[in-house]
Amino acid sequence: MTKQADSGALKPFEPPRRVIIPAPSYQVLTRGGEIDHERREKAIASIESLGMIPTLMGGVFEQTARFAGTDEVRARDFETALLSTDADLVMPLRGGYGMTQVLHLLDWDKIASARVPAVGFSDFTAFNLALLAKTGRFSWQGPMLMSFANPDPFMVERFRVVFGENPGPLVWEADPALLGGGSAKFRAVGTLWGGNLCLIESLLGTPWFPERETEGGILFLEDVGEAAYRVERMLLTLLEAGILHKQKAILLGAFTNADDAVRFEGDQTLARTLSYIRSRLPQSIPMATGLPFGHIERKATLPVGLPAEFVLEGSSAALTWSMPS
The missing domain is CATH 3.40.50.10740 (Murein tetrapeptidase LD-carboxypeptidase, N-terminal domain)
Structure with missing residues (x-):
């Protein structure tokens, strides 16, 4: 469109x-x-x-x-x-x-x-x-x-x-290199939650972080104006705190301007950051890039705290959720 x-x-x-x-x-x-x-x-x-x-x-x-x-x-x-x-x-x-x-x-x-x-x-x-x-x-x-x-x-x-309107499943294409192992088809059901990476990291260890409510969840992340090495540092905090390992899937939206600080060949890029985090996670937890969300014009609206289903078929990703009755 x-x-x-x-x-x-x-x-x-x-x-x-x-x-x-x-x-x-x-x-x-x-x-x-x-x-x-x-x-x-x-x-x-x-x-x-x-x-x-x-x-x-x-x-x-x-x-x-x-x-x-x-x-x-x-x-x-x-x-x-x-x-x-x-x-x-x-x-x-x-x-x-x-x-x-x-x-x-x-x-x-x-x-x-x-x-x-x-x-x-x-x-x-x-x-x-x-x-x-x-x-x-x-x-x-x-x-x-x-x-x-x-x-x-x-x-x-x-x-x-x-x-209350139903716009249908949210569908996008993910980078196959980061999806992880397993079969060609993957399905996960869990609480959908997430948002801005910087804010999520800042709430760790505070009364405002819903650790119990998000265990076994589907986490989505985005950020803006954070250099790739800073994105890596924040993701590492979530990883070392055990948050990433407790998720069934990690959905990555836009990390706007993450590569603006790249100065030379071999400098830290967003691609290197995501590849490194991928290497630290079990292959059973997919990292799906391309989620249409973040500090971009073409962004979806997503619930925080509702049961959701995430399905992968090859590199084709689909997300749906259940509204409360």
Whole structure:
């Protein structure tokens, strides 16, 4: 499917969906450090054209250094959004950094009984994992408001899942060299979880990491702006902590700009990093590259904390999951 020029050519969500937009992390800023109202309004107009009715929390318009308000403001707005009883979705302004600052300020007992689904990626990974660890609830990894400034058709179609629509299996081609051994056909069933590699690694050893809930799971990973050697260092941390060995499969999305720091032939590349991690894992645990997810326009929306099935036939990969009844 080719990229559309704007969201006007895309099928809108029906019926219209009520979306609350808090700002628990960074603010949307210009290069000069001021709030970029123009970019934000462009994204709002885009989701409105797609049939979403946005309600913006007050912190969206606030700025404290690089953040959308103080820790307390961001936590209050985010919790209020999560506890809403008249919305279809909580979708943050953007990621960046800041979610880990507010986790300890949230009332997890109240959030445990909330029913509005939440979606985000990147820095939002900290909330995805904390929610699973503290409440057992699932949430979504997927686009945030600013992802819709120039919406990709594939992204929009896969996003429909947060509103209860079924976009069908997620299918892609993986690098055969990293898949591991075993038969030509592989099937794994387990809890699907993951997100941003840097955030996942940062939560190890904290109350926010759902180690018990993710054992025997299917882990998906992505990152942006991390050189290949840093990606290796973070993957090694997960490996040495025993997390990777406890997974049934590891799905790798985009590691955007990982090779930007390569300076000479033989320098550390993403391919070398993944090959090395592959060599440290049992052949029975496949590493499937090519997952359409990450800091890229063409990204899927994935659940964190739902039972899923991952199937390989040769290098053809397919992922499905079961929604709660």
